[in-house]
Amino acid sequence: MVRVEHDLLGEREVPATAYYGIHTLRAAENFRVSRHRVHPELIKALATVKEAAARANWELGYLDAERAQAIIAACREVAQGELEGEFILDAFQGGAGTSTNMNVNEVIANRALEILGRPRGDYAYIHPNDHVNLHQSTNDVYPTAMRVAALRLLEPLATRLAELQEALQEKEREFAGILKIGRTELQDAVPVTLGQEFSAYAQAVARDRWRLYKVEERLRQVNLGGTAVGTGLNAPLKYIYLVVEHLRRLTGFGLARAENMMDVTQNMDVFVEVSGLVKAAAVTLSKIADDLRFLSSGPYGGPAEIRLPEVQAGSSIMPGKINPVIPEMVNQVALQVMGNDLIITMAASRGQLELNPFAPLIAHALLESMEILAQAALIFRERCISGISARPERCRELLEKSSVLVTALVPYLGYDQATQVAQEAAAKGMSIREVVLSRGLLSPEELNIILSPEEMVKPGIAGEKILKKRLKGRQQFEA
Structure with a gap:
């Protein structure tokens, strides 16, 4: 029929x-x-x-x-x-x-x-x-709908990021006392706590969340009523004001008629800005995912300082293998968002005069980015972050084997002598602690104070206040 x-x-x-x-x-x-x-x-x-x-x-x-x-x-x-x-x-x-x-x-x-x-x-x-x-045109209806759709997807994205931030902060508290090697350029660096690493992740996500909260303001200016080119031809003046009022009530968003409706009709830079901030959040999630893949790598041939939740078998040929599939998914979503951002940038730059004919591509790329990043953040939290466990013994083992501990001794030994200690430790397969004690450079008590977790991960010279206090007390006692 x-x-x-x-x-x-x-x-x-x-x-x-x-x-x-x-x-x-x-x-x-x-x-x-x-x-x-x-x-x-x-x-x-x-x-x-x-x-x-x-x-x-x-x-x-x-x-x-x-x-x-x-x-x-x-x-x-x-x-x-x-x-x-x-x-x-x-x-x-x-x-x-x-x-x-x-x-x-x-x-x-x-x-x-x-x-x-x-x-x-x-x-x-x-x-x-x-x-x-x-009293409408595609050219005022479509950009307005793009803004409404983006505003609707901003809320779940911000919510998922807030939940992810909370999960990271929980791990920050859980891992606060676990001392481990810091790493710069993938090489051993001065000690940090595992909790401090997660605190940095949480702070980065919080920053992305705030950016997305603020960018909502950019999406509230609509050209509805501007009809074909933003002049409002064929739309009664009363309608132009009233239709935005009705849309504001229906959506619950603080929408307002743009002062220059021609600008909103022809220019798509607002979507470039929004996309850029969505991309920034994707960059943050991708960096965290990369770090977790590295820190959990092994479990025998890599750092293996943390364990990721085991969510599925990792190989069709290697029995017992488990892969970091959730962080890998996050990495892929982030790459898609980054690619979409480039698409949006290029499409927005291709508008001519009173209209951008590539609005459908911008809408598709932006809404996809917002949707998949929100879902990726949700899965990341539920199936990875919340189930991460630490391996304190492994963290301590790698720290004790590393020469990075000698950095805390530089104020006491000097750079040259500290370098000699590090070289001897590497040549003889000894720990920094063993070399320092064998050379009689510091007492066991002094070394324990300087290399204590509490002293190693806070500003200032490790152990200085405690040692000075003890020295002063000893001098007063001897006097």
């Missing part, structure tokens, strides 16, 4: 059961590019924008109650994720989003007709352009 619809190019048969129409059908045929569909959050946001427009037009008398209420009901169904199978367009499409806008217009129009008991395709009563798209 089919129905016949027409457009400026002629007539086409559309499946009678389809809610989409001829414009969507042609676009689906033109853009058979990938398996990627238009992001569901963008579709939901477009439906919310359409509801705001319908409410404003109804309030101002441009739509009668029956049509307006049916359109609003259809908009709400789409905004709730219903009729998902009717949005069939590829994410990669020309036309600055016109095809997606028309897909939404047609689905809402036909669903509204059905709600009123009328047949799909009865556009004389409810028309995709004349009623659903009334």
Whole structure:
């Protein structure tokens, strides 16, 4: 069964059961590019924008109650994720989003007709352009929906990062007393605690979280009502103010009409900024994932200072092998986000004059980045970070074998003599402690104070205050 619809190019048969129409059908045929569909959050946001427009037009008398209420009901169904199978367009499409806008217009129009008991395709009563798209253009609706969708995805992303930060802080407290080798350029460096390493991870995630919280302000300026190029042609002045007010109420976001709607219509730099901060968060997560892979590597041929949760078998040929698959997933997601950021940057730079025709690519890349990074952060916390355990004995073993402990002795021995101690320790396979004691450079008591975990990981000269206090007490006693 089919129905016949027409457009400026002629007539086409559309499946009678389809809610989409001829414009969507042609676009689906033109853009058979990938398996990627238009992001569901963008579709939901477009439906919310359409509801705001319908409410404003109804309030101002441009739509009668029956049509307006049916359109609003259809908009709400789409905004709730219903009729998902009717949005069939590829994410990669020309036309600055016109095809997606028309897909939404047609689905809402036909669903509204059905709600009123009328047949799909009865556009004389409810028309995709004349009623659903009334006083709108793709060029103000689509950028506005991009902002609404991005704002909606910012919240779960920030929440996942906050939860990850808390999990890292819990490990910071748990590992606070475990002294280990620090590493710079993957070479042994002065001691740190395992807790201090996790504290740095938590602080970096907190910074990303704050950046994303602040960038929300950039997304609140919308050009809805600006129609084709931001001048507001064919949109009544009262509608322009009222439609943004309705959208603000429907979304719960502090949206405001942009002072210069032409700017918001043609320029996509806001999305570049948002993407850059999402990328920054991806960089942080990737760095943490890399560190965890290194610190857990082995378990016999590497540092193995921590254990990651075992979540699946690691090899089809090596029995018993466990791989750090969760951090590896995080690394891959981060790389995808970084690639998307470059795509967004290049697409935003390719706008011409009053419009950027590459908005669909920007929307696809940005919304994908926000969604997959939030999910990666959730999995990272649940299936990796929360289950990490330390190996204090291994941390201590590697620290005692390393020459880095001699750094704390430089204020007492001098750089040259400390270097000689390190060289002898390396040549003879001795520990720094053993060489110092064999040379009689410090007493066992002095050495224990200087090399204690509490003294090694705080600002200042290790052991100085304690040794001075003891020396002063001894002098007073002898006097």
